[in-house]
Amino acid sequence: MTIHAKSAQTTIAGESGAEVFIALNKLKKSPRNARKTPHSEAIIEAYAASIAAKGILQNLVIEPELDDEGTATGFYFVTIGEGRRLAQLLRVKRKQIKKTEPIRCVIDIKNDPHEISLDENITREDMHPADQFEAFQRLNVERGWGAEEIAARFGVTAHVVRQRLRLGAVSPKLMQVYRDGDLTLDHLMAFAITDDHARQEQVFDSLTYNREPYIIRRELTRTHVAAGDRRAVFVGAEAYIEAGGMIIRDLFTDDRGGFYDDAALLDRMVIEKLQGIAETISQAEGWKWADVHIDYPHAHGLRHTYPKPVVLSEEDEAAYQAVLATFNQLTEEWKSAEELPDDVDQRFGELEAEIERIDAMRHAYDPDVITRGGVFVMLSHDGTARIERGFIRAEDEVPELEADGHTIIDGDGEIIEADVGSDPDGGSDEDAEEDGKPLSDLLVRDLTAHRTLGLRLALGEQPDIALIAVTHTLAVQAFYQGMEAHCLEVRPTSTHLGGHADGIEDTAAAKALADRHVGWAADMPANVADLWGFIAALDHASVMALFAHCASLTVNAVKQPWERKPRAHETADRLAAALGLDMTAHWTPTVRTYLGRITKANILAAVSEAASDEAAERLVALKKHPMAEAAEQLLAETGWLPVLLRTIDPATVADPLDLTAGEVMTDAPPMTDLVPLDDADPASSDGAGASGAGEGFDVAAE
Template sequence: MSDRRKIADSNKSIMFVPLNKLKKSPKNVRQVPHTKADIQALAASIAAIGMLQYPVVEPEVGPKEKPTGYYLVNAGEGRRLAQLLRAKRKEIKPDEPIRCILDTEHSATEISLAENSVRSPMNPADQYEAFAKLHDEDGMSAEDIAARFGVTAAVVRQRLKLGAVSPKLRDLYRKGDMTLDQLSAFAITEDHERQERVWNELPAFQRSRQSILRALSEGQVRSDDRCAMFIGAKAYARAGGTIIRDLFDQEGGGFFADADLLHRLVREKLQGIAAEIAEEGWRWIVADIELDRAAWARMRRVYAKPLPLSKAERKRLQSLQARYDALCEKHQHDDEMPAKAAEQLGRIEAAIEALRREEYKAKDIARAGAFVTLAGDGSVRIERGFVRAEDESKSKAKAEDDAGQRPAEDADGPTPLSEKLIAELTAYRTSALRNELAQHPATALLALVHALALATFFRGSAGSCLEITPRSAWLSGHAPGIDESVAERQTAERHAAWAKRLPQEAEALWTFLHELSDAERLGLLAHCVSLTANAIRNPRQLGSVSEAHAAVLAHEVRLDMTAYWQPTAGSYFGRVSKERIVEAMREGVSAQAADTIVRMKKQAMAEAAEAALAGKGWLPALLRPDQVAA
């Protein structure tokens, strides 16, 4: 290295210092170190176009103020680390001369602070145009651009998507008349005329990102809709459908533009699944996107029954269950079960399920049908075992009819007693039975469970002398889609579990119940009773006694509605007045937050309230604990 390169240029204060003679300065104000990704990106940029800004250094002095031969980097530590990385990769030599600025006059702290704080970030619109030139003219990929300029490839792709936005709107953003959130929303479509029209037509106070997206995607289906998830983006695209995405959508986001095509694909796929289910021998199959809850409610349901196990299978099941319980007990106090134990538990569960085989009776399959539809998460929902009234067994109906109309006979002979005498004698028997039953609580409980279970699981079966008839309100008629809720799913699972245990014929129910433990009978009783609860407010019964009793029950069971229902734009805010939305914000967030949404349009206000109150536990008065709203 020449002497000229080793000494400072007296005019420009520029000097070349060997890389291995540069050291981190203790005066550098940046305490949080550069990330590994930052250094890698900076190294790539320096390798491509050199260092555009030189490190600022001062000589290191040792004892007695003697120079050590090293230089401290007061500003430019990231560049030093990037060059060291290049040396490690053998792109440059360890003693590569690095152009530096020598500054011994100014405070090192001031220099470091100025470099790290006095900066103006590049306008994203300008950044887009620069990235676009590199991409279009120089053929650089998003990954190449990202590596050279210290940003992620996702950021580069987002900036490139701004090319879909009208130049007029980009100019508005540059002038400060539009936010980046607003600008990015327009990237969902390349129709500049439509973009400009939506911007001009939306009132100034309603130009939120969501409002713009909603206006531009009207008639389209969100990617998280159950139909979109069921078909999938690839299958939809193969069928000729297009997906539009906004600037910040990751892979899998966006909107399915052709709703008609999507719904046709869904029905075709469901019909294909229905054809497979039909091979099981069901009398009928109904396949559609929406479950016909009204038809469902009018039908009786039969369930698959567990197949009997052999002696060896029962022994293996007991062994597996014991291992399962022991493993759970061993790790019951662990915050998270070890991976090996969790894997072992999964294998045991699979083995137990394999032994618990279930099967429908052939006669049930021959007279019952199935529904094939979509669940809320886009998975296929198959509900089997529904018997229509016209398909009920004629012989069974006739037997029940005959049982109800068979005349009573005198035990002493064939001559029938008079109707009046029969009524008198049986009235005395009823009186005596009531008195004795009142003195045998266990039997009364058994009779109650029997009567409720008959009506709940054996529709049309008149097998009890108790005049107790449970009624269950059809909730789907009041709240469409409620069957997908947490409470309804748990109720359905519990109902199905009991139905599989109960005998097939109503005549065997009493014996079955007699053999249950007290706890099991109470569990079945609780389930049957729960289905009769009706706390729906009827306009003709405002302030009714039953509504007050519902509040008492809710208090007794410590009902917490936040575990079952959350206020969203769809479930609540979009369906009440603006005054109520503002009131909710004031109660659940703050008065200041309520004031910020007062001037919004209804839909934008509803969406803002949903976001602000998410996770806050706010409930409308009707759903709050220990309250019966007036």
């Protein structure tokens, strides 16, 4: 029986179980409701959205309010349904309904209100999350409702709906495993990173005892490209999607922009964009060729030339001085300002750009080099185009004629035409007379051997000339590739560091070294035959600077897992101490460079040492990646360095394992950030500890 509000007052006292419509403003919270903790704002929002879309699906249970004399007051206590009452009040506040909106209720005056409100909250079973996910998926597929519409009807955010839709799209096989309790919700969220059921099931079948969600995500995205990858940064998400690519987003973790699903498409787009840049440069500057590569082709074997100083024209020099004067005047006017107006800031930018443009004109490539040479256009570590100019191929080298006129040598030092009458064994003096030679090859070798001995003796007695000779030998090989123009058998080698540390060529230190090299290269004479005179004419300080630069290119302190060079590394330590090397100026611990590649224990040890034990303790409960990110913030500006980068004077530190002196040295480099591999976090096994030389320890964590 249904009783409407106007007659309810006369009937409710004797009719328990009657269904009535009561005005919303006549309903009150029951003081005997077992739920004392207030409903959350989120659940009230959800109730309000559901009621607005579908109405109240379940009656409220009420009892009449009585005064001290037992007389009905006309108000009612809500025993069951307080959340729905609050949702309707929220709708009143939003002007969606009136405060007198009739609410369908059931009167209960027989049961204890406290007991039935407790019963309603206890005697129930929530829907299994898998059923919820699949139900949302059906609404999306069968009714065509999008995330926003479903969210509006159920009072949740569109993001939550997208998460549930993604979970509902997981392979039915894995969903059943989740229902059976053999997968957790975290596992299911990891599988939901892709909607490829076959791939999901393949990864599930390949899992061993270690089923960490990060492993599942890593396996599912192994063939994809992270949005932070330099190729993705260079191409851009919008262009990639327009080309038909798809970006996979992880709705449950911070995926840093997602994953590009088609690596081949991305590589093709990178090459095409680089080719466009190469064509523009080639046409604008007149280079003979422009090659495009994603990575720098270190084994190209080409001679590298550099721009030479150019005297500016009177017009350009006058323009430069005028711009510089304006810049200095503006700087003086605004030197005390805390913040520049937009127009002034824009003017500073224009002046700086013009100064840089004219400065760039002070160095230029020889037109002959441009007509014979080329450019490499590559992708930098930070996702920008890297342009390297001035390379000469062997076939484009201008042949060099030797003084005797018999031998022609190309730029790589290869003999391409020789005197076929010469005897490789030297021949006798009589043979030389028959051949019409003034001296036999054997005698020439004999005499020059004596001259070499004399040079060695004399050079050892004149250090200043020895410095010039060694500097010349190093400079020839550093700046004139393939030219055999030195007589000292000093063969410097320069190990390419890009193959040992990803992105090292884009660091500030690498840029400073490259700039220093280009600066010297710009001053070098075009003809290697003039190099001796160039160096000999330098003042002592300049010779020493050039010598130091050339020597610096040969330093190699890289530790390889297969090498056993303890004395070489000890010398590197002594060199660092002698130089006063401070690596805090060149390197900082970040997630990419260090913290994301070591164990959690080592992260905590670093934070404890650099910040405090308390700071480390606050990170203990975090997972690997959040811990690394938090540690990066804590270590910033502290100057903390791992042991391998610290400079310690070897003369003051004995070998900590050398116990012949009777005691262990206590001032040896700290070993606290060496952690047994048995305790290592699996997340750190991404290559950082692959050296294999740790004798049971993660040496990469030093």
